[in-house]
């Protein structure tokens with residue numbers, strides 16, 4: 001078993017740390033947010049993720065600890081995973097500020113270290129970043145050449161809401177690396193994972209992540225466009241998706257028509273790939289459209305609502321604020337543009353989400369929040385379902401007018417409108 005340091009303990013870093021600890025490694029999680037560090041050491045998950053509390057109860061103190069001392073963590077471990085955020089800059093580019101700063105700090109520690117150490121980039125970074133940004137920072141600030149330390153690009157493919165399960169049983173482990181010694185260490189890191197290991201170069205590993213996310217986002221925008229046509233024709237899009245998904249070449253996944261994709265990955269990763277393409281003089285017609293369809297979808301939903309009812313002064317119950325069910329993450333949630341448009345229409349909003357209310361209160365302090373979904377329904381004139389939380393699927397909507405943007409209801413209420421079905 002190895003000693004692993006995980007730098008950046010957000011959604012990916014914490015799951016990575018807990019996941020490796022469950023697999024038997026000794027892990028230290030590093031974050032510059034002291035509050036998070038304290039919470040982790042007290043076995044309190046700073047984020048909501050199914051099964052995380054139980055897993056932390058098992059591994060914190062025995063196999064996992066948290067700290068803000070990056071230097072010590074690198075000196076005391078065999079491998080360091082970089083898991084800091086790579087948000088979208090104003091121009092849609094991949095913002096590498098945190099990756100650069102952490103790479104430098106790791107390099108300073110490497111300078112002091114005699115033993116072989118492998119640095120792994122797990123953050124999603126645009127192709128050529130590991131080779132052209134991370135490597136020069138590591139070499140330049142450690143005084144060592146690649147080979148004297150190891151470098152690997154290992155993108156993460158977990159889905160929030162299923163994060164631990166995905167981390168522990170990924171479809172494949174992508175490992176972009178150059179040297180045999182690094183390969184041996186990474187094989188040891190992943191020795192208790194039965195998933196296939198796919199070895200390639202740094203930039204191929206980076207591009208596999210972008211191509212995968214962009215293809216999944218494309219499927220969503222594709223089915224949303226098909227769904228918008230189906231709606232006008234009175235065709236049930238979900239029956240169409242089922243029929244299409246039976247084709248093995250297509251697969252049934254990511255063909256759920258609805259409000260579009262949000263979250264911390266798809267929007268920013270597709271934007272970053274578009275931006276890289278433009279920088280290289282490559283036209284990105286398809287990816288531009290994927291984003292355009294996604295931006296349009298909340299507007300299509302609002303137009304549907306407005307075609308059935310007045311919004312000014314209406315009590316509107318919003319069910320779902322997280323970007324999808326199973327998480328408290330509201331980054332790029334499609335609920336945000338919908339709420340903005342409802343406010344422009346002067347609707348009176350009462351919102352509820354099982355886990356994401358506290359995060360959304362920071363974004364929209366001016367709207368009201370309910371303690372339960374049923375209270376939201378009872379106190380509102382019309383109901384909008386914006387997130388696919390399981391617990392919304394069998395509520396009693398009475399005779400309220402329901403606009404569903406996620407198609408999750410087991411029984412359709414009497415007054416029901418699906419977004420694109």
Ligand SMILES: NC(=O)c1ccc[n+]([C@@H]2O[C@H](COP(=O)([O-])OP(=O)(O)OC[C@H]3O[C@@H](n4cnc5c(N)ncnc54)[C@H](O)[C@@H]3O)[C@@H](O)[C@H]2O)c1
Pocket residue numbers: 007008009010011012013030031032033036083084085086098101102122123124125156157158159160264265
């Ligand atoms: N969230 C996902 O579902 C997901 C899935 C796959 C890949 N990714 C990628 O993984 C990366 C991390 O995403 P995330 O959602 O976990 O981000 P996040 O914002 O939740 O977490 C980043 C963490 O890094 C910490 N941090 C920032 N700068 C630091 C520094 N200098 N030193 C120490 N800690 C620092 C922050 O405090 C934060 O806790 C991104 O590149 C993202 O694209 C995310």
